[in-house]
Amino acid sequence: MRVWAGSLIDDGPDRPAPMTTLLACGVCGIVGADALPGTAWMVTATFLVLVTTAFRGRRGRRLALVGATIALAATVANVRTGRTPRDDLRAFLDDASQLVTVEGAAFETPTLRAAAGSMRQFDHRGPATVFPLAVEALRAEATTVRVRGVIWVRVGGVMPPLRPGQLVTATGTLRAFPPPPNPGWPRVRPRLRHDAAATLFVADRDQLAITPGVADRAHRWRRVRAALRARVAAVVTRSAGPRPPRAHLLEALLLGRRTRDAAATDDRFRRIGLAHLLAISGMHLGIVVAMVLGLSRLAGGGPRLEGLVILLAVGGYLFLVETRLPVVRAGVMAACFGLGRLLGRRGRLDGIVAFGGVALLAARPDDLFRAGFQLSFAVVFGLVYLTPTVRRRWFGPPRRDLAGPVAMLRERSRDAIAAAVVAWVVATPIIMYHFGILSPLTVPLSLIALPFVTAVLGLGYAAMLLDPLLPSVAATLEPVLRGVTDMLLTIAQIADATPGASVNVIPPPAVWTIGMGVWTWVWGRTPNASSRRRRRVVTVTGAMLVAGYATVGVPHPWRPALRLDMLAVSDGSSILLGCGRERLLFDAGSMSHPDAGRTRIVPALRRLGVRRLNAIAVSHPDLDHYSAVLEVVDAFPVDAVLLTPAFRRHARRDTSGPEAFLLAALRRRGCPTETIVAGDARRLGGATLRWRHPDRDDVFDADNDGSMVVDIDVAGRRVLLTGDLDRDGIATLLSRHPFLRADVVELPHHGSAGPAVTRLIEHVDPRYLLQSTGPRRLRKDAIADAVAGRTRLVTARDGASTVIIDSRGRIRVRTHLGRPRGP
Structure with a gap:
């Protein structure tokens, strides 16, 4: 009778491999690298190495050696991320845009990018061509310097054919990548030269020169x-x-x-x-390696041939697919496994994986803070260390030799269920922390889709x-x-x-995420044979962690009386109002980023804990205030979209225009709309929102003059949102409400200057001013004199800005990029 192979899960290692311990020390050192200067960590490492000679016992020497390794890792992290070589392109970049000419070699074939976003058909700027460029020289103000670095080149329109390796000379505006301006952006600090440092905006193809042939053999x-x-x-x-x-x-x-x-x-x-299915990572490369390994074994190849085949498969795979960090991480781990087979060394899987982690962190310490790195290595280590225990706990010890295919399928199914559950438990806290998403169906869907x-x-x-x-x-x-x-x-x-x-879900704090990781380790390593008391402690601790997240992570009505978050959307506007568990979004759009809904607004709202919106208010019919409404409606349940009478008049007058398109799209989605005018009021938790402008019968020559003005009354304080209110609208508002006052005011029309705006500021007399604008308007800053002596929060300078009014009427402000600045 034929004997079928049973479970593929071996008994997990009793102790971590030495390389795993080294990786853990490196992680601790990188996390603590910012606590002390690099020289202090170096002195600490040297001191602990000397201390090891003073200990006679093995335990004392090990502890001192672990401390020295952690200090050495912190030193390496400080050197790698803190020191910028003289010829690095980043040394020549600052916050301001520069008109420069760059020379370098094209990294990849250019890609033509069409307009993006739900309202892309109304973006009349045309397509653009983008490609990465390895810069070799930079010329600014008649001075040429030799530099090294990578930038993205964006050319307006369609550019001539360009092949990788060709020399390119381009003139345009060089703008460094800003730090993440909003909540919800990746929590990384891209300071290494391997990352692209800036974008060069080239107006048209005439500012671009391509040299025939290849730059050199290296390209x-x-x-x-x-x-x-x-x-x-x-x-x-x-x-x-x-x-x-x-x-x-x-x-x-x-x-x-x-x-x-x-x-x-x-x-x-x-x-x-199931996002991990689309992002090529260790799973995809593992499937490819398994296929190649199976073919090699069918051909009768030995371990060395298998190792060689694995290395060739990994090399070909990395050569073929786009070289992204998760792919490189998976390639390093697979190459280490293949190299071990080729050299005849049966290394432990956890040691091989840890060696890949050490190599990657030595080259790029900042990778530790990327979600992809954390997920890749946490899940793999979870599968290695925790799956065997969970499998034995739920299904008994694995059976190796079985009598038929049905029994084999049953054993393999048990393996898959245990591995999928462990992967989900390990990955869920990390996904919640980085993306604010909880996917309860991930385990069954992964088993079905694999x-x-x-x-x-x-x-x-x-x-x-x-x-x-x-x-x-x-x-x-x-x-x-x-x-x-x-x-x-x-x-x-x-x-x-x-x-x-x-x-x-609301993204949990880092401490809770680490605590859940420790709990997952203890849970996964607790066998059935352990004492009832230990199992009870593990269960109670897990329940306490979940209850702590539900208590601390979920917003409660008794926290701030009102929280206002002005998101950084460049040339546009989006302000989130939160009172208790109720939320209202005032405007959602951007002119400079048509895809701001998907890339900026929705991730920020998720990071801020939004699960449902009571309303979206569109201040007036300008695209930079509503281009992202559909993305928000698709991402969250929205009770209603509030519009002005002028918005509906635009939709009736031009049935093929963006206003009519938005109304039709909202009807298809089943999202109701309401017309709101001066005199209307709504409750938002403990706050009262009163619309002061425009009246139902108001008709202005300019759309901006008919913008919504919302007066928010909460805890004895007043907040005034003005949209793009302009000269005639301001005059009408002040004539109808001569005693209008506010503590916080949104600067009209993104901070445009003029006598009417100055009069509004003097009349309302706010302490805090909100300005949602792009860098171009901030560089001119024509309104600086009118706002002197008041605290101004500007998205182009400070990133997303938050105003918190507590139940006693005290006002606190903070910004995503640091402490708020003055005018």
Whole structure:
């Protein structure tokens, strides 16, 4: 009788490998690197190394050696992230934009970017071409310096053909990447030279010169890689057929390419907790390595041949897909495993993974703070250390040799369930911390989707390999590949429509996230044979952590009487009002970032704990105040969208305009709209919102003059939101409300200067001023004299800004980029 292989899960290691301990010391050192200067950490490391010679006992020496390793890791982190080489491009950048000419070699083939966002058809700026450039020289004000660094070049319109490795000379405005201006942006500090440092805005193709040929031999591989990727991309496009979502999914899974056009697919998979399927990482490379390893074993290859095949597969995979950090991390871990097989060394899996982590952190310490790094290594270590214990606890000891395929399938299913649960428990606190999302259905959906992902990878890469050799055979695989991809998309669509598949939560503090990680370790390492008291302590501790998050993380009515968050959307406006558990969004749009809803506003709202919006108020019919409304409505339940009479008049007058488009889109989504005028009032928790402008019959020559003005009364304080109110509107408002006063005022029209605005400020006499604007208006700062002596919060300078009014009427302000500044 044939004997079938049973469970694939071995007994977990009793103790961490030495390399795992080294990685843990490195993590502690990097986290504490900012606490002391690098020299202090170096002195500490030297002192602890000397201390080890004074201890006779093994335990004392180990403790001193661990402390020395932590201090040495902190020293390396400070050196790597704190020191900027003289020829580094970052040394020549500042907060201001510069008119420069750069020379360098193209990194990749340029990509044509069309307008983005739900209102993209009304963005008349046209497409732009972008590509990364390895800068070698920079010229500004007749001075040329040799520099090294990477920038993104954005050229207005369609540019001439450009291949990777070609020399490029471009003139434009160089603008350094600003720090994250809003909550919800990745919590990283990109200070290493490997990251792109700035964007060069080139007005048109006439400001760009391309030199024929390749820059040098070092750049030739880029041309070869681009040619191979172009040929493979053609195979993927042909296999996908005419359906765009299918093409987006195949490009993401097979090539690691995720474009703006795939935003809808990305968002759907993220909402249901399957974003890890689209972001190429260790899972995808692990599936590829497993396939190659299986073929090698079928061919009768030994361990050394298997190691060589693994290294070749990893090298080819990294050469083919887009080189992103998760791919590199997975490649390092797989290469370490293949190298061990090639050299005949059966190293422990946790040691191999830890070696990859140490190598990556030594090169890029800031990777530790990226969600991808944390998820990759935390999940892998969880699978190695915790899955065997959980598997034995739930299903008993694994069985190796079984009598039939049904028994084998049962054992493998038990392995998969234990691994999926462990991965979900480990990853959930990290995902909540970084993204503010809880996906209860991740475990069953991952188990359902994994076979389809494996089939897509196998069929897709087989079609790529067979296309140049046996195109007819490759063509027969394409219908099967389309069918499997469509089934995966159908699963995502059904799951997305299931209530509770994704829950927006308030991101927990770092301390809670670390505490949950420690609890997960103890929970996963607690076997059934442990004492009842220990199991009870673990259960009670977990319940306390969950209850603590529910108590501390969920907003309560007795906290601030009113919280106002002005988001940084550049040339646009979006202000969130929160009172107790109720929320109102005043405006949601941006002119300079048409996709601000998906990239800025929605992530910030999730980070701020928004689960539902009582209303969205659109101050007036200008796109920079409502271009992101549909993205917000798609992301959160919204009770109503509040509009002015002028907005509806615009929609009736131009049925093909953006106002009519927005109203029609809201009707299709089932989101009600209300017309609101002066004299109307609404309650928002303990605050009263009164509309002061415009009246129902007001008609102005300019749309700005008919902007909403909302007077918020809470805890004895007044807040005035003005939208884009301009000269005639200000005069009308002050004539109707001569005694209008406020403690906090939104500067009209993003801080435009003029006698009417000066009169409004003097009349209302606020202490705090809010200005939502882009860097161009701030550079001119024509309103500086009119606001002298008052605290002004400016999004282009301070990032997102918060005003908190407590129940006693005390006002506190803070900004996302630091302490608030004066005028």
